[in-house]
Structure formats: structure tokens, C-alpha cells
Amino acid sequence: MSLVKRDLVVVGASAGGIEALRALAATLPPDFPAAVLVTVHLGIGARSALPLILDRAGPLPAKSAEHGADLAPGTIYVASPDRHLLTAGGKIVLPRGPTESGHRPAANAMFRSAALTEGPRVIGVVLSGMLDDGAAGLRAIVDRGGLAVVQDPADALFAGMPTNALAEVETEHVLPAAEIGAALDKLARTPVDPPPVAPPSDALRAEDLIAREGVDFQAVRPGESGPASGYTCPDRNGALVAVGDAPERYRCRIGHAWSAEALLGAQDEEFERALSMALRSLDEKAGLARKLERRSHDRGHGALEERYSRSAGEAADAAKTLRRFLVDSVGAETEEEVRP
Structure with missing residues (x-):
């Protein structure tokens, strides 16, 4: 495989993540050679001041993501309320797919999309937050040849998301938020010859399709879902089934996804x-x-x-x-x- 540059950074955060994101934005250089996508959990119908906060925090321009916009290096794109932030063909896609662990946007949906469409060019970053959103998606990024960067749990206001991410993937890039920007700049400027990776699994493709097109889970994978879990979806009270080979991740027929936590x-x-x-x-x-x-x-x-x-x-x-x-x-x- 020819050398590639890691020119897409996807960042997931939740509780306590605004402070970490400000520290990250403040330390990215004005000529940062990668596009940055940011997903923070937002309530449905909420208005977000995060683009303005990050625009003022550092030298890179930050804006709300717009459907169909080209990904440009040196720009921070922030997920919009009630829309997943996905990628396709170097462009931004903002579908209103099913919620994941009660969230839309969700870090897992963004990470999976980047892993499928950009492969080894992706760097996934997990910052402060509760529970485990982002962990499974970060696993997908690494499996597709990308890199994982995780905020040091001891530095995070809420250690749940970083801790769960580190339980899912191994990475040498575990850093305080204030040091992540410099690490990303170095990684993005270093061409790499990624090792061969296996094709994406059917389960990964199916979950991305659900988030991207909002299609019925059973329609995407008829007869291939895991066993009935005995649990019901908190969103619609439908039965939950295990997703593929992940016994601790579930989806209902409509497509709402839940981790066990x-x-x-x-x-x-x-x-x-x-x-x-x-x-x-x-x-x-x-x-x-x-x-x-x-x-x-x-x-x-x-x-x-x-x-x-x-x-x-x-x-x-x-x-x-x-x-x-x-x-x-x-x-x-x-x-x-x-x-x-």
C-alpha cells in the first residue's frame, strides 16, 4: 500500500468535554493539515454554542457542520443537534438516523463512518465523558488501520468515556487534553504505510447504513441479528437483540442502538x-x-x-x-x- 497521510481527525466527547475541546483547539497550529470533526452529546432540539467557543479557543476556524460540505484541512466541524455527523467521499453527511445510547449525534456513529470511508487516514480521539460512547467506534477505526488517541482518564473531568475506550483498544497515545493538539499535529504530518487490514465486517457496514439512511435493522440484516436479549428499548419499548458478535451491544427493530452500560x-x-x-x-x-x-x-x-x-x-x-x-x-x- 502506498504512503498515506492521516488527514481526518474525529473527536468524541460528552460530560466535561467542552473544557477538553477548548484545550485541544488552543494547541492546534494554524496550518494543521487535517480536517477535524467533533461530536458532543446534545439534547434533541438544543442549540449549541460550541462552534463559537472553539472558534475563539484557537487559531483554526470552527463552524457547524453542513450537509454536503467538502472536508477542508485546518477546519473544525461541529456536529449539529439531532443529526449524526458522518462522512462520504470527502464530504459531510448529516442524517437523522436512529439514536445510539440515547444520543443523536453520537460519537460511535461518526467513528464508524470515518473508519469505513477513510480507513487508515483517520485518527479517532476520545475525550472526557460518562459511560462508553465512542469505545466501539474507536475499535472500528483501529481495525480499519486508523489511530486511536485518548485523553488520560486522570486528566478528564469524567473518566468514563476514556476508560471504556482504553478497555476496547490499546494505544500509546494517552495524553492530557492540553498535549493532544501537538500529538495530532505530529501524527497528521507523518506519512504512514499502513498494514493490510481485513475488509469491514457485515455488522459494521450494517450499523453504518442504519445511521446513514435510518433503515430498519431487520431490513439491513434479515435473520442475521443476534439472539433476543430479554431487554426492551427505552426509546420505543421494542425488543432488543444483540448486534453481531457484540454480546453487550443491542439494537431494536427500528434501529436504536444501546451499549450495556x-x-x-x-x-x-x-x-x-x-x-x-x-x-x-x-x-x-x-x-x-x-x-x-x-x-x-x-x-x-x-x-x-x-x-x-x-x-x-x-x-x-x-x-x-x-x-x-x-x-x-x-x-x-x-x-x-x-x-x-
Whole structure:
């Protein structure tokens, strides 16, 4: 294979990633010879000031990615809300494919796309964030001859994404955010003769097609999905099946993708919502029973008064127990998140 230059950098980040991205943008030189794509998790319908933040952070121009735009070296392209940021033929593609681990845009979708379309020319970068988005996509980049660069978990505000990325791939490029820019500049300027790699797997092609065209998972790979997981999709409550040879990654028929860690987090949120609804119902039941208790007292209906009093007391006691559980759970999670 002839020498190639690594002229596409794809960067994924989530919680705590803005600070790391600013440090990265500040240390890229004005003549940086690669295009930079950035995906940060954004809420659907959210407006992002990240292009302006990164444009001011360093010498490279930063802009919101536009569908069909040519990839130009020395430019930072930021994913738009509610759109995956993909590549095709040296251009930007912004499809509205299914969410991945509850996110659109998602780092995994961007990384897979770059791995398929650009192969050894890609450098994948994982920065601060919770959970594991980006880990599987970074694996795809390395498998296709690209390079992996990961923020040192000790330097990240949230170590989840860097830690999970390093569990998925081995790389010598584990650096503080402030040192990643210089490393990328050196890597992008060094021509390489990448070793031969196996063709992309059918599973990788299928997942990219789902993100790119929003097609039905079963339509892409009829009869080839993994076994039923016994879990349901938090987005649409459909059955989840394992994806290819990845027993800890799932998709529903519509195409929504979940890692095991992200699915567990979504189930925690559903559980907390259910408990919150139950608490509200108990509070309302106690309040209504107290009102009926007072009315029965005023009318001299002793038996009804006693019944409503008992009902109010039972609901109030249950609400107290549930409220204490919710408070203790939130406190424990907060302590775990900030623990070094």
C-alpha cells in the first residue's frame, strides 16, 4: 500500500468535554493539515454554542457542520443537534438516523463512518465523558488501520468515556487534553504505510447504513441479528437483540442502538421516573384522604373519618419511606460521580 497521510481527525466527547475541546483547539497550529470533526452529546432540539467557543479557543476556524460540505484541512466541524455527523467521499453527511445510547449525534456513529470511508487516514480521539460512547467506534477505526488517541482518564473531568475506550483498544497515545493538539499535529504530518487490514465486517457496514439512511435493522440484516436479549428499548419499548458478535451491544427493530452500560443507565432513569410518579401519587392520596377525613369529621361520620385517617396515614408513611430512598439514592450517585 502506498504512503498515506492521516488527514481526518474525529473527536468524541460528552460530560466535561467542552473544557477538553477548548484545550485541544488552543494547541492546534494554524496550518494543521487535517480536517477535524467533533461530536458532543446534545439534547434533541438544543442549540449549541460550541462552534463559537472553539472558534475563539484557537487559531483554526470552527463552524457547524453542513450537509454536503467538502472536508477542508485546518477546519473544525461541529456536529449539529439531532443529526449524526458522518462522512462520504470527502464530504459531510448529516442524517437523522436512529439514536445510539440515547444520543443523536453520537460519537460511535461518526467513528464508524470515518473508519469505513477513510480507513487508515483517520485518527479517532476520545475525550472526557460518562459511560462508553465512542469505545466501539474507536475499535472500528483501529481495525480499519486508523489511530486511536485518548485523553488520560486522570486528566478528564469524567473518566468514563476514556476508560471504556482504553478497555476496547490499546494505544500509546494517552495524553492530557492540553498535549493532544501537538500529538495530532505530529501524527497528521507523518506519512504512514499502513498494514493490510481485513475488509469491514457485515455488522459494521450494517450499523453504518442504519445511521446513514435510518433503515430498519431487520431490513439491513434479515435473520442475521443476534439472539433476543430479554431487554426492551427505552426509546420505543421494542425488543432488543444483540448486534453481531457484540454480546453487550443491542439494537431494536427500528434501529436504536444501546451499549450495556448505556442501557443500564437508561433503565436507572426509568426506574427513578417510576418511583417519582409513585411518590407523587402517594402524596396526592394522603392529601385527598386527609381532606375526606376532615369532611367526615365535620359531618359526624366517625367510621368514615377513621377509615380515611388510616388511609392517609398509610399513604403518608409509604411516601416518607419512598422519599427517603430517593434522597439516599441520589446522594449516593452524586458521591460516586465526584469520587476521584
